[in-house]
Amino acid sequence: MAANVTIDEDECLGCEACVETCPSVFAMDDDGEKAVVIDGANGDEDCVEEAIASCPSECITNE
Numbered sequence: 269m270a271a272n273v274t275i276d277e278d279e280c281l282g283c284e285a286c287v288e289t290c291p292s293v294f295a296m297d298d299d300g301e302k303a304v305v306i307d308g309a310n311g312d313e314d315c316v317e318e319a320i321a322s323c324p325s326e327c328i329t330n331e
């Protein structure tokens with residue numbers, strides 16, 4: 269069962285915590301200002317939950 273990871277870009281601070289925690293799912297955008305979910309990545313990896321917990325603006329969801 270694939271989960272659906274999303275980032276609220278309006279709330280993202282660009283701190284890169286999620287990228288450092290879970291680089292298989294998250295990356296910075298071309299400008300390096302916002303995090304994005306890598307195409308084809310799903311929310312099954314344990315590190316997604318760690319990234320959600322580490323996000324200072326709580327803007328990552330996995331539903």
Ligand code: SF4
Pocket residue numbers: 275279280281282283284285286287302303322323324325326327328
């Ligand atoms: S941890 Fe949250 S605020 Fe920081 S870059 Fe990732 S989504 Fe944005």
